[in-house]
Amino acid sequence: MFYPETDKNADCIILELKVNNTPDAAIQQIKDKKYAMRFQGKIGEMSKYSGRILAVGISYNRTNKKHKCKVEVL
Numbered sequence: 001m002f003y004p005e006t007d008k009n010a011d012c013i014i015l016e017l018k019v020n021n022t023p024d025a026a027i028q029q030i031k032d033k034k035y036a037m038r039f040q041g042k043i044g045e046m047s048k049y050s051g052r053i054l055a056v057g058i059s060y061n062r063t064n065k066k067h068k069c070k071v072e073v074l
Contacts, residue, residue, distance in 0.1 A: 001038060004051060011051040012039045014074075018059045023070035026057030036074045 004010035014035045016026035030036070036053045053074040060067045 001035070003039075004049060007051075008048060009050050012049050012053045013056060014053065015056045015058065018057070020062055021059050023057035023059050023068050026059060027055045027070060027072050030055045030057070031074070 002013040002015070004012060014030050016030050016035075018026040018029075036055075039049050039053050040047050055072045055074050057070045057072075058067060059069075
C-alpha cells in the first residue's frame with residue numbers, strides 16, 4: 001500500500017502481485033480482503049484521504065518471464 005504522505009487529496013495505491021495468475025485475480029483479492037478499508041475512516045469518522053483508491057493487479061508468469069498489469073479505481 002502506498003499512502004499519500006503530504007497531499008491527502010492524492011491517490012492511494014493498493015498493489016497486489018500474483019505469480020502464474022491474472023491481474024484480475026489480484027484485484028479480486030484486494031476487493032475480497034477489503035484492503036481499501038485502511039484508507040477509509042472508522043465508522044462515524046471522516047476519511048483521512050480524499051483522493052481515489054487505485055487497485056493495481058500485477059501478474060508474473062514464471063515460465064515465459066512476462067508480466068501483465070491492470071489498474072482499477074475502487
